[in-house]
Amino acid sequence: MVKLLADAMLGKLARWLRLLGYDTVYSQAEDALLARQARREGRVLLTSDRELARRRGLRVVLVTSQELSAQLAEVIGAVGPLPAGTPPRCMQCNVPLRPASVAEARPHVPPYVARTQRVFQFCPHCGRFYWKGTHWRKITARLAPLSPADEGHASPSD
């Protein structure tokens, strides 16, 4: 499974790649350390820095767009989509999310969300709950031609 390393300029991109299921480390380290970490951990380096992208012995995706969904399309186009059913990862922790029932989610989410959403996931590391809000749907709709990843992950409440 592809592993990614996003440089300091690409924090927002890194968070969304995690939500789409990509194992993505975000680092604000300087270029030499980034390059070393990418090699050591076998990660594809994501950067907007042409100098850094030219370093030898690295797999690099040069991210040229300023706009999030276009950046996601650049990265997914280069590294390929994940297998269908790959769980999303926590935007903060990069840990795979686990399904949660509505009853489990209810104490942790706003009341209107508990009333209207059926599918929840939570991070076993930080305990954050996730659901597919409008922003997520907009992003995944724009990426749909690129990725077979299904919209509905298994939910115990289904």
Ligand SMILES: [Zn+2]
């Ligand atoms: Zn987390």
